[in-house]
Amino acid sequence: MDRPIRVLVAKPGLDGHDRGAKVVARALRDAGMEVIYTGLRQTPDQIVNAAIQEDVDCVAISILSGAHNTLLPKVVKLLAEQDASDILVVGGGVIPDEDIPFLKENGIAEIFTPGTPTSVTIEFIKANVNR
Amino acid sequence: MNIEAKLLEGNKRAVARLITLVENKDEAAFELLKKLHNKTGNAYVVGITGPPGAGKSTLTDKLVKRLLDEGKKVGVIAVDPTSPFTGGAILGDRVRMTGLSTHPNVFIRSMGARGSLGGISEGTSAAIKVLDIYGADYIFVETVGVGQSEIDIVKNCDTTVMVMVPGLGDDIQAIKAGIMEIGDVFAINKADRDGAKKTAREINAMLDYSSKDWRPPVKMTIAMNNDGIEELFEGISEHRNYMASTGLFETRRINNTKNEIVELVKHRVLEHLFDNAYNEQLINSLSVNIVKRETDPYTACDEIMHNIKKN
Ligand SMILES: Nc1nc2c(ncn2[C@@H]2O[C@H](COP(=O)(O)OP(=O)(O)O)[C@@H](O)[C@H]2O)c(=O)[nH]1
Ligand SMILES: [Mg+2]
Numbered sequence: 359m360d361r362p363i364r365v366l367v368a369k370p371g372l373d374g375h376d377r378g379a380k381v382v383a384r385a386l387r388d389a390g391m392e393v394i395y396t397g398l399r400q401t402p403d404q405i406v407n408a409a410i411q412e413d414v415d416c417v418a419i420s421i422l423s424g425a426h427n428t429l430l431p432k433v434v435k436l437l438a439e440q441d442a443s444d445i446l447v448v449g450g451g452v453i454p455d456e457d458i459p460f461l462k463e464n465g466i467a468e469i470f471t472p473g474t475p476t477s478v479t480i481e482f483i484k485a486n487v488n489r
Numbered sequence: 490m491n492i493e494a495k496l497l498e499g500n501k502r503a504v505a506r507l508i509t510l511v512e513n514k515d516e517a518a519f520e521l522l523k524k525l526h527n528k529t530g531n532a533y534v535v536g537i538t539g540p541p542g543a544g545k546s547t548l549t550d551k552l553v554k555r556l557l558d559e560g561k562k563v564g565v566i567a568v569d570p571t572s573p574f575t576g577g578a579i580l581g582d583r584v585r586m587t588g589l590s591t592h593p594n595v596f597i598r599s600m601g602a603r604g605s606l607g608g609i610s611e612g613t614s615a616a617i618k619v620l621d622i623y624g625a626d627y628i629f630v631e632t633v634g635v636g637q638s639e640i641d642i643v644k645n646c647d648t649t650v651m652v653m654v655p656g657l658g659d660d661i662q663a664i665k666a667g668i669m670e671i672g673d674v675f676a677i678n679k680a681d682r683d684g685a686k687k688t689a690r691e692i693n694a695m696l697d698y699s700s701k702d703w704r705p706p707v708k709m710t711i712a713m714n715n716d717g718i719e720e721l722f723e724g725i726s727e728h729r730n731y732m733a734s735t736g737l738f739e740t741r742r743i744n745n746t747k748n749e750i751v752e753l754v755k756h757r758v759l760e761h762l763f764d765n766a767y768n769e770q771l772i773n774s775l776s777v778n779i780v781k782r783e784t785d786p787y788t789a790c791d792e793i794m795h796n797i798k799k800n
Contacts (some may be wrong), residue, residue, distance in 0.1 A: 361513045362576055362603065387577035392601045397584035404590040406582060411596055413505035441490075441502065 363391045363487055364414040368405045369398050370421030378472075379420035382450060384475035386418070386483070402432040410440055415487040418479075421451040427460065434465035444488045450479070493521055496622055497528075501596055504623045508598055511615035522618055529621040530742075532564065535725060536643045537631045538671070539652030544678040545631050546585035547712035548652060548721070550753050553586070555718055556627055557594055564620030564628040565597040566613060568642060576603065577775075582631060596620060610641035616760035617645055643671050644748045647741065648728045650674045650721070651705075653692060655684035662751055672705055673722040680709040680717065703731055 365386050369379040376398050383393045394412045396405065409417050417437075419430060430449050437445055449461065450470040458469050467486055470479050492510075496502030510518035516687060535552075537545045546567065553563045567582035589595050598620075600612055614751045620628050643649050651672030675696075677689050689707050696705055706724040710717035722743035732738035773787040 361509075362578075363599070383579050388575055388629075389578050390575045390577045392577060392599075393579045394583060394599050395581040396589060397581075400587065404587060407501075407590040408597075410501055411505050411590075411598055413509045439522050 363416065363420055363483065363489070364394065364412060365391050365416045365483065366394045366396060366405070366409045366412055366414045367418050367420065368400045368408070369420045370394045370400045370402065370405065370429050371421055371425055372399060376420070378422070378451060382418060382420060382479065385480060388479045391483075392479075402429055402436055403431055406440060408437040409437065409445055410442055414445060415489055416446040416448065416483050418448045418483070419447070421449060421453070424452075426451070426453050430461055430466050431464035433484055437444075438465075446483065446487050446489075448479070448483065450474070460483060493525070496619070497524075499624055504596055504619055505598070507619050508616045511619065512600065512612045517574075518668055522615065524757050525622050526618070528761045529618045532617070532621040532625045532628045533610075533648075533729065534617055534628045534630065534646045536646035536649035536671075537629055537652060538633070538643055538649060539676075539678075540654070543652040543654045544712045545633075545652050546582040546677060547648075548676060548710060548718075549582075549629050549631050550586045550589060551712055551715050551718045552722060552725075553595060553627075553629065555722055557589075557592060560594075561626040562594045562619075562624050564623065564625035565595065566616050566620070566628065566630045567597065567599045568602060568613060568630070569599065570602050570633060578602075596623060596625070601738075610645065610749075610752050611756070613642050614645045620657040640671060641748075641752065644745055646671045646745075647732070647738070648725050649670075650676055650725065652678050654679045655682045655686060655688045673703065673728045674721070675705055675707040676710045676717075676721050676724075677707065678710045678712050681711045685709060703728065703737075762797060766799075767793045 367379055367383045367386070369376045383395050386393050394408065394414060405417060405419070417433065418484055419433065421429060421468060430447070434447050437443055437447070447466050448468045448470065449466050453469050453471055461469055468482050490503060490506065492507055507518055507521065511522065537549050540547055549565060553565060556563050566584065567580065569578055569580045569582065574681050578601035580601060582599055583590070583597060586597055589597060598616060600616065604753045606738060617628055617630065630642060630646060644736060653675060655677065675692055677685050677692070679685070689709060693707055696707070706727065708717055708721045708724050711719055775784065778784045779786055779789060
């Protein structure tokens with residue numbers, strides 16, 4: 359039996375709903391992945407600690423609060439400090455096109471904006487995890 | 490990464506990686522567990538089981554906090570059922586333990602019950618060993634108490650807490666046999682709700698009929714509000730002391746180990762059969778042909794048995 363890809367789905371920031379994150383979590387599960395769902399209002403430090411303990415292949419961050427330019431690179435940086443840069447980091451949510459190059463330069467592998475079919479996210483994760 | 494050295498230093502990345510490796514049945518990882526087996530046996534293993542939504546994760550969070558305050562090192566293994574069709578799972582127990590993620594003295598791991606072969610108890614007992622080597626004083630194993638595989642998981646534990654909620658009604662009857670057997674301590678959680686006392690009475694009445702020497706205490710908790718946690722922890726400690734003073738602790742660990750070996754062998758045998766004699770594809774095509782009346786279940790079984798004997 360092939361081992362399933364493990365993905366941590368996190369929803370940092372202060373805004374209060376996680377519908378988007380849950381849709382992604384379900385889609386990844388249905389694609390055969392083990393999704394560790396960590397809930398609302400996670401700090402980058404909490405996300406990274408959870409990702410390390412769960413030994414995930416990928417961290418998928420859903421973000422709506424507009425703080426993506428600080429929160430996403432922070433996660434990448436903290437992972438690097440823990441010697442865990444092999445973990446793929448992707449982001450999703452309302453992120454303006456002009457911010458995407460900056461995020462990619464800072465180690466976020468891909469950004470999925472609203473309307474991206476979940477199949478695209480699934481294929482990207484499958485093709486890009488280090489294992 | 491030198492997993493062995495890092496693990497013995499208590500490095501969380503090494504702990505996490507080794508759990509992944511044993512979960513994936515990596516031979517080198519088992520060699521390491523063989524080598525380090527004499528470093529295990531120190532952690533006290535507490536099972537937290539009960540119906541979905543009873544508050545097991547919330548209770549675990551509070552019990553862990555209490556132990557961390559005391560300076561203890563703690564491991565948590567949270568097992569969630571896997572979706573049987575895709576093999577995927579959503580493991581959501583961490584949602585209730587967010588505050589613990591960054592604490593240096595706790596390690597939390599979520600595990601899916603991958604596949605139908607019942608290998609989850611094997612994965613759990615291996616993960617328990619890793620957390621034991623990591624230096625945990627206590628290890629909590631949370632699992633939904635509904636099926637046989639969950640009961641198997643509980644057979645890895647020194648004390649099992651059965652979490653109930655008010656108003657289970659007929660469900661209590663349905664799970665009665667199971668809970669009588671595996672609960673060492675009972676928590677009636679959500680005691681803020683109507684009917685908590687009634688549920689406690691019903692469970693107490695049931696326990697009165699049990700012939701076991703240990704009479705499980707029944708504790709009321711409101712996990713959400715951190716209420717009754719101290720009393721629940723006392724219940725766990727009473728059970729621990731009782732077992733230690735009667736020699737039952739040793740007996741229980743031997744029984745758990747017996748179970749573990751049998752499970753290991755059973756699982757290896759099943760795997761061997763899967764690899765060599767029957768697989769998903771064969772089962773599918775045989776089933777299709779049986780429905781078409783091209784063959785029948787008995788002939789199909791003969792065919793599989795033939796494959797087994799050939800190997
Ligand atoms: N009313 C009430 N709700 C609680 C209590 N403890 C937990 N909950 C809630 O019950 C739900 C399920 O809790 P969880 O710990 O995830 O249950 P589990 O599925 O058994 O792990 C959550 O919404 C908790 O906030 C309690 O003592 N009283
Ligand atoms: Mg839970």
